[in-house]
Amino acid sequence: MYKEVVKYEKGIVLKDVRDFELKHIFDCGQCFRWNEEPDGSYIGVASKKAVRISKKHEDIYIHGGKFEDADFWISYLDLNRDYKKIKEVLSKDKILMEAIKHGEGIRILNQEIFETIISFIISANNRIPMIKRAVENISKRFGEEILLDNKIYYTFPSPEELKNATVDDLKNCGCGFRAEYIVETTRQILDGNVNLNEIKTMPTDKAQKELMNLKGIGPKVADCILLFSMGKHDAFPVDVWVKRVMQHFYLAPDVNLAKIREYGRNTFGEYAGFAQQYLFYYVRELKGKLE
Ligand code: 8HG
Numbered sequence: 001m002y003k004e005v006v007k008y009e010k011g012i013v014l015k016d017v018r019d020f021e022l023k024h025i026f027d028c029g030q031c032f033r034w035n036e037e038p039d040g041s042y043i044g045v046a047s048k049k050a051v052r053i054s055k056k057h058e059d060i061y062i063h064g065g066k067f068e069d070a071d072f073w074i075s076y077l078d079l080n081r082d083y084k085k086i087k088e089v090l091s092k093d094k095i096l097m098e099a100i101k102h103g104e105g106i107r108i109l110n111q112e113i114f115e116t117i118i119s120f121i122i123s124a125n126n127r128i129p130m131i132k133r134a135v136e137n138i139s140k141r142f143g144e145e146i147l148l149d150n151k152i153y154y155t156f157p158s159p160e161e162l163k164n165a166t167v168d169d170l171k172n173c174g175c176g177f178r179a180e181y182i183v184e185t186t187r188q189i190l191d192g193n194v195n196l197n198e199i200k201t202m203p204t205d206k207a208q209k210e211l212m213n214l215k216g217i218g219p220k221v222a223d224c225i226l227l228f229s230m231g232k233h234d235a236f237p238v239d240v241w242v243k244r245v246m247q248h249f250y251l252a253p254d255v256n257l258a259k260i261r262e263y264g265r266n267t268f269g270e271y272a273g274f275a276q277q278y279l280f281y282y283v284r285e286l287k288g289k290l291e
Contacts, residue, residue, distance in 0.1 A: 019083035021105020050148040099282035116229035137173035181216025236264035236272040245283040
């Protein structure tokens with residue numbers, strides 16, 4: 001929800017945006033290419049565009065953003081969605097009410113599919129700073145240079161650009177044992193034996209199964225891809241953090257991942273993905289305090 005887009009000398013402004021906090025959006029775990037600057041703005045690269053985003057009152061400044069890309073940013077930042085309504089519905093649950101207080105400005109970004117696939121393959125058994133480093137290294141090595149304020153940034157490579165990357169190259173980027181999965185998955189996508197655009201149109205459970213035909217993609221990584229790049233807001237990715245919070249507040253301690261996923265999807269329905277994100281951000285803050 002935004003009122004209008006206007007130009008200013010350095011980019012564009014999206015006026016009167018509600019339910020939007022930079023820190024909540026860019027540091028809630030859904031993305032790996034946004035970094036906070038000393039003044040509280042965030043610089044990032046999305047779909048071959050480098051920008052610096054800041055917020056003043058209710059206005060979002062996209063420094064380096066082109067007017068003709070306004071629709072891209074509105075979609076990327078999910079500004080056409082009414083998060084007030086989502087939060088009202090989810091706040092009926094007491095735990096979520098707390099989680100939402102903590103991350104009230106979260107929005108689920110609409111990210112590029114291939115980048116999200118590779119990033120979440122790297123996320124398996126990994127920590128966020130290490131994931132960010134590996135994704136950055138891959139971009140430096142295989143992406144294209146772009147400039148913002150005379151500084152060089154790098155786009156995330158397309159499948160074609162990543163085609164010639166070897167297992168050793170990717171290990172050197174910090175991907176570890178996941179390097180082989182990335183080489184194989186890139187090949188599978190280029191061969192066309194997995195059609196990502198078709199998967200995007202499938203219902204969530206079927207789409208999850210299809211994505212799991214790609215090397216290095218299990219149920220949880222698939223759910224992240226569905227939620228963060230395919231608009232499947234009923235996906236409920238269960239990693240160790242979400243598992244912990246669900247077992248602590250909602251379920252028995254011995255319930256397995258598949259059951260937690262099912263419970264999350266049944267309880268939160270079309271908003272399961274949003275619920276998951278508020279919980280993920282909240283529980284990482286609570287950390288050791290749960291046990
Ligand atoms: O946004 C995320 N949701 C969930 N459920 N898991 C995530 C997100 N982001 C993210 O990095 N992870 C996973 O959490 C990847 C990795 O296994 C771990 C990092 O702490």
